[in-house]
Amino acid sequence: xxxxxxxxxxxxxxxxxxxxxxSEAVAVASRLAxxxxxxxxxxxxxxxxxxxxxxxxxxxxxxxEYIVAESEHSQFEIAKHASAVGARALCGSxxxxxxxxxxxxxxxxALRLPLLAMVGNRALDDPxxxxxxxxxxxxxxxxxxxxVWVDTAQEALDVTLIAYRVAEDRRxxxxxxxxTDGAFLTHSQALVKIPPRAWVDEFLPRYDRGxxxxxxxxxxxxxxxxxxxxLMEIRRQTDQAMRNARGVLxxxxxxxxxxxxxxxxxxxxxxxxxxxxxxxxxxxGTLSMPVKVVIRKLRAEGQRVGFVRVRWFRPFxxxxxxxxxxxxxxxxVVDRDFSMGSPYNSGVLxxxxxxxxxxxxxxxxxxxxxxxxxxxxxxxxxxxEMFEHxxxxxxxxxxxxxxxxxxxxx
Amino acid sequence: MARTISVEVVYxxxxxxxxxxxxxxGIVLAARKEGKIGIxxxxxxxxxxxNGIPAKNFAIVAPDEETLQLSMAQYEPAETDITIxxxxxLCKGVESWAWYGLQPINEKIRExxxxxxxxxxxxxEIVKFCHTKAHPYRLAVIPGIPSFSGLWVYxxxxxxxRILGALPKVCPDLVSLDAMLAAIKxxxxxxxxVTSARRSYEQTTTRTVGPGEGNPEVPYKxxxxxxxxxxxxxxxxxxxxxxxxxxxxxVGGYRPQRNPYFKKYTxxxxxxxxxxxKCIKCTLCWLQCPDSCxxxxxxxxxxxxxxxxxxxxxxxxxxxxxxxxxxxxxxxFTDNKSQWEMWKTNKDAYRQWVAEKxxxxxxxxxxxxxxxxxxxxxxxxxxxxGGGQGGGE
Numbered sequence: 001x002x003x004x005x006x007x008x009x010x011x012x013x014x015x016x017x018x019x020x021x022x023s024e025a026v027a028v029a030s031r032l033a034x035x036x037x038x039x040x041x042x043x044x045x046x047x048x049x050x051x052x053x054x055x056x057x058x059x060x061x062x063x064x065e066y067i068v069a070e071s072e073h074s075q076f077e078i079a080k081h082a083s084a085v086g087a088r089a090l091c092g093s094x095x096x097x098x099x100x101x102x103x104x105x106x107x108x109x110a111l112r113l114p115l116l117a118m119v120g121n122r123a124l125d126d127p128x129x130x131x132x133x134x135x136x137x138x139x140x141x142x143x144x145x146x147x148v149w150v151d152t153a154q155e156a157l158d159v160t161l162i163a164y165r166v167a168e169d170r171r172x173x174x175x176x177x178x179x180t181d182g183a184f185l186t187h188s189q190a191l192v193k194i195p196p197r198a199w200v201d202e203f204l205p206r207y208d209r210g211x212x213x214x215x216x217x218x219x220x221x222x223x224x225x226x227x228x229x230x231l232m233e234i235r236r237q238t239d240q241a242m243r244n245a246r247g248v249l250x251x252x253x254x255x256x257x258x259x260x261x262x263x264x265x266x267x268x269x270x271x272x273x274x275x276x277x278x279x280x281x282x283x284x285g286t287l288s289m290p291v292k293v294v295i296r297k298l299r300a301e302g303q304r305v306g307f308v309r310v311r312w313f314r315p316f317x318x319x320x321x322x323x324x325x326x327x328x329x330x331x332x333v334v335d336r337d338f339s340m341g342s343p344y345n346s347g348v349l350x351x352x353x354x355x356x357x358x359x360x361x362x363x364x365x366x367x368x369x370x371x372x373x374x375x376x377x378x379x380x381x382x383x384x385e386m387f388e389h390x391x392x393x394x395x396x397x398x399x400x401x402x403x404x405x406x407x408x409x410x
Numbered sequence: 411m412a413r414t415i416s417v418e419v420v421y422x423x424x425x426x427x428x429x430x431x432x433x434x435x436g437i438v439l440a441a442r443k444e445g446k447i448g449i450x451x452x453x454x455x456x457x458x459x460x461n462g463i464p465a466k467n468f469a470i471v472a473p474d475e476e477t478l479q480l481s482m483a484q485y486e487p488a489e490t491d492i493t494i495x496x497x498x499x500l501c502k503g504v505e506s507w508a509w510y511g512l513q514p515i516n517e518k519i520r521e522x523x524x525x526x527x528x529x530x531x532x533x534x535e536i537v538k539f540c541h542t543k544a545h546p547y548r549l550a551v552i553p554g555i556p557s558f559s560g561l562w563v564y565x566x567x568x569x570x571x572r573i574l575g576a577l578p579k580v581c582p583d584l585v586s587l588d589a590m591l592a593a594i595k596x597x598x599x600x601x602x603x604v605t606s607a608r609r610s611y612e613q614t615t616t617r618t619v620g621p622g623e624g625n626p627e628v629p630y631k632x633x634x635x636x637x638x639x640x641x642x643x644x645x646x647x648x649x650x651x652x653x654x655x656x657x658x659x660x661v662g663g664y665r666p667q668r669n670p671y672f673k674k675y676t677x678x679x680x681x682x683x684x685x686x687x688k689c690i691k692c693t694l695c696w697l698q699c700p701d702s703c704x705x706x707x708x709x710x711x712x713x714x715x716x717x718x719x720x721x722x723x724x725x726x727x728x729x730x731x732x733x734x735x736x737x738x739x740x741x742x743f744t745d746n747k748s749q750w751e752m753w754k755t756n757k758d759a760y761r762q763w764v765a766e767k768x769x770x771x772x773x774x775x776x777x778x779x780x781x782x783x784x785x786x787x788x789x790x791x792x793x794x795x796g797g798g799q800g801g802g803e
Contacts, residue, residue: 112643173643212643219648225456226644227507233637234644240637 015193020052022156022185025192026118026178027052029160030090031062032200037082037089039067039075043097044130045186046120050092072097076104076117083113083175084214084222088164088207091115094182095122095129098136108175109144109238111223112212114167115175116160121285121336122182123374131375132181134284134337138313138348144238146176146245147313149284151270153190156180158262159311161204165252168207171244181336183375184286195260203259246315268317270309273299274324277306279390282325282353283334284310287378291334294383305387310349318356325353326360332367332390334378344368346403365393371406382407414477415584416487417577418518419467419494420504422679423458426496428560430467432570433494437469437577440585440593446471447478453486455506462720463677464504471584489520492581494573497556498529499679499740501539503629508672511631514541521545524580524616528552528569530773531741533617538744540624550580550616553788556679557775565777568606568784571598575607576614587611606784613788625744632671655708657754662708668718674701675746678721680737680772685764686711686753688734695725695735705750713750716743733768742770 020028026049030038040050056062065082069075072093079091093101098119108115119137123129137147148163150156156178163176180186214222226234253267265271272288273295274280281291291307298305308324310316325331335347343351350368357363367390372378386406393399417437421430431452438448448471458465470487472478481487495501495515503512516525525547527536533551540549557569571594578587591604641647652666682695689711696704696712703719704712714725721740729735753760778784 110644211641212645221646221648223644224646227455229507229509229634230640233635233640236637237640237642241642 014196014199016196018192018194019189020153020192021048021187021189022150022153022180023049023118023120024052024189025153025157026092026160026180027056028192028194029157030064031056032195032197033088033161033164033204035064035090036087037065037067037079039069039078039082039089039091041069041072041075041093041097043072043094043122044120045122045182046092046094046097046118048120048186049118072101073104076101076108079115079117080104080108080111080113083115084111084209084212086207086209086213086215088168089113089115090118092118092120094120095136096125099124099139102140105140105145106143107223109241110234112173112238112241113175114164114173114207116163116167117175117177118160119177119179120182120186121179129374131183132285132336133373133375134179134335134348137177137179138337140177141314141348144174144242145314146172146174146242147179148176148311149179149181149313150185150311151286151288151309153185153192154262155264156185157192157194158256158260158264161200162249162252162256162267164207165204165255166245166248168205169244169248169252170208170210172241172248173212174238174241174245179285181286184289193262199259203255242315246317249312249315264311266317266320268310268312268315269321269324270311271324272307272309274306274308276304277328278304279330279332279387279394280306280308280325280328281332281334281383281386281390282308282310282349283336284313284349285336287334287336287372290378290380290383294380294387297380298384298387303387303391313349313352316352316356318359321353322356322360325357326362326364328364328394330365330367330390330394331357332369332386332393334369334371334386336372336378338370338373344401344403346370350403365397365399367393367400368403369406370403376407379407413583414470414472414481415492415581416481416490417469417471417492417494417584418487418490419469419496420500420515421465421467421496422500422558422677423462423465424460425462425558425561427452427458427465428564429496429557429570430465433496433573434467434469436570436574436590436593436597437584438471439597440574440590441471443589443592444585446473446585447475448472449478449482453506457507461677462679463674464500464506466506487518489523490518491520491523491584492526492577493519493523494526496528496569496573497558497679498527498531498536498539499556500676501525501527501536502625502740503541503676505673505676508669509632509634512629512673512676514543514629516540516543516547519543519547522547524548524550525619526550526552526573526576526580526614528554528556528573529741530555533615535741537619537624539741540619541629542622542624542626543619544621546618546620548580548616549619550576550614552576552610552614554784555773555775555787558679559775559777567775567777568603569775571603571607572610575610579611579614580616602781630673655705657708657751660708663706663710665705665715666702668702668715673717674720675717678719679740679774680721680723681716681719681740681743682714682723682725682735683738683764683767684712684714684749685734685736685761686750687757687761688731690731690734692730694728694730698724698728700724707750711750713748716746716748736768737772738767739770739772742767 346368434450
């Protein structure tokens with residue numbers, strides 16, 4: 001046994017296994033990261049996170065200011081202000097609750113407040129619905145929030161720690177939304193490795209707000225009114241912070257691998273059987289399970305198919321993702337969201353992928369799919385169907401002129 | 411005529427917003443009577459919708475749509491044919507927002523253009539307020555008390571039509587008197603307002619202001635920082651602590667730091683005059699001033715820092731001593747010098763100065779209570795009104 005393997009075994013032995021859901025994993029991460037202020041207002045399916053935080057605090061395992069506000073608007077505002085005075089802060093919501101916090105959400109990036117929000121992805125009411133749709137988190141996609149979609153409870157825990165490290169980096173100072181698919185991740189429990197606190201302490205430095213800290217010892221005014229002479233410069237600063245986040249993310253994932261011995265590869269997207277693939281599907285979140293299962297079946301039948309799961313939606317790694325996708329004969333993009341009236345009537349991700357490919361010397365056909373809305377299951381036959389459409393586009397070399405709805409009753 | 415004519419109305423925020431809008435509307439509607447085309451618009455801002463900070467409205471008149479679009483493609487005209495100051499104290503210059511510095515009232519007036527001022531002062535006194543220009547321009551005075559009748563409810567004191575009536579006289583290229591009167595009749599359905607406009611046409615006098623004539627002060631200004639130099643997080647550094655004051659051999663008291671990029675004093679239409687002999691050092695003016703304008707002097711009296719004062723009058727209202735603080739029309743002053751230092755240097759001269767200044771209590775129109783009141787006002791202005799030095803043209 002060489003030294004490196006020996007270290008890995010010691011490391012692995014120090015972790016504890018627990019059966020928890022994705023939202024509970026975020027709550028556990030908040031305990032490990034010693035979050036100072038946690039604000040909450042219940043809405044399904046995100047509320048599974050706040051319940052677990054309450055339990056940890058009640059059990060004496062976690063020490064945090066836990067504030068159940070009277071609305072999402074208030075809980076996001078409180079988290080914002082906590083972050084401004086130098087406290088590590090966590091909030092979260094789902095669906096229309098996230099929308100109700102939108103005034104606070106919109107102003108957080110310019111103020112450069114690195115709080116985290118868990119979004120339990122949920123369809124926007126009406127009609128009253130509570131299953132997964134990504135439109136809630138995506139409503140804030142352009143505002144300067146970092147956005148990440150996780151796939152497993154383990155990733156939810158790990159990414160929460162990574163997101164604090166990136167958000168609280170002085171070069172970034174941006175808020176981050178962690179999207180967990182409602183029900184599939186928020187309400188299903190899986191075995192998760194919980195790292196010891198010492199590793200987290202090594203990985204995650206103290207949140208130091210420096211000269212931006214709102215404190216009597218550092219008298220500043222935050223968010224005065226400005227006119228047209230100032231706002232564009234402020235937007236450009238936020239833009240620069242998001243650009244910086246790309247490099248800081250890479251650093252954080254490298255360090256995470258070193259300390260926690262878990263390797264996520266490229267931080268921005270996960271590749272599954274892409275090396276020799278002719279066609280791939282692209283998607284976000286828990287969609288990966290049925291897709292990966294179908295890929296294994298199709299590969300057994302001799303089809304060279306693969307999957308790319310976009311992990312970080314903002315910042316978007318358009319350079320590397322574009323380079324990767326341009327290699328394939330056709331790309332199918334699976335949206336668990338919609339963007340009514342958009343080009344090709346597609347979802348949000350599909351048009352991001354089209355834009356990403358535009359800068360590439362070679363552009364494979366793109367087939368866009370909308371499926372699994374409102375928490376509807378994306379079945380194995382659904383995935384097979386999407387691969388068949390993508391295969392057809394590869395054969396003809398032409399992109400369909402419209403988006404295909406998969407699994408909708410006609 | 412086949413040229414574009416740009417008119418700028420400089421006004422005092424919420425108090426004169428409707429007035430400025432009415433003037434610009436009237437200009438475009440009158441020009442329309444002669445087949446010209448125009449646009450009336452305001453320089454959008456939040457503060458002038460809430461308080462008395464100086465702001466601008468514009469009317470652009472052009473011979474045809476395409477020519478007008480040349481002006482519509484930019485927010486503000488680069489130069490104006492007419493700049494209207496609806497309050498004579500605006501002639502000292504305006505600072506509309508932080509980092510703008512002080513903009514001379516005549517900054518945009520082109521060579522041969524006209525500054526139109528509503529005032530009871532003679533033209534020669536008004537010229538002293540205005541910053542010097544390298545080229546000649548004209549100054550037109552409409553005799554009258556500046557109107558502040560627009561807060562919440564617009565009390566119509568005919569200031570709008572008096573200014574409109576003067577325009578055909580100062581710039582016949584813009585519009586004829588007949589067209590202007592017809593537009594006023596259409597817009598307000600009032601023969602009385604038409605009469606007011608016609609009288610103003612007759613009473614308005616104009617003189618030429620030569621190159622280099624006026625206030626020689628170089629207006630303060632700042633460079634706007636780029637995004638790489640600005641503080642992040644939409645934050646502004648707090649004020650540092652102030653320092654004791656030195657005067658002669660005396661050291662003591664306290665002068666707070668003040669925003670160097672936004673002095674605010676051009677918002678002022680009146681300022682406090684302090685009779686230091688009467689001061690009982692009660693601290694109320696210093697405590698209650700919303701802009702921290704008062705410095706604590708070495709002898710524990712309170713001196714006004716006139717660069718920070720926006721003239722709200724709270725100090726006069728809270729001062730418990732009769733005649734200790736008196737608000738005086740800003741047009742009675744030509745500088746921001748320390749009153750306390752004047753008092754310390756020569757008490758008798760200062761007492762005489764105070765007596766003279768407090769004779770100039772602010773007078774403003776807040777609308778008329780009876781017919782003929784304006785004529786009484788103009789008559790009371792006496793020989794000083796209108797004509798001024800230099801005479802008419």
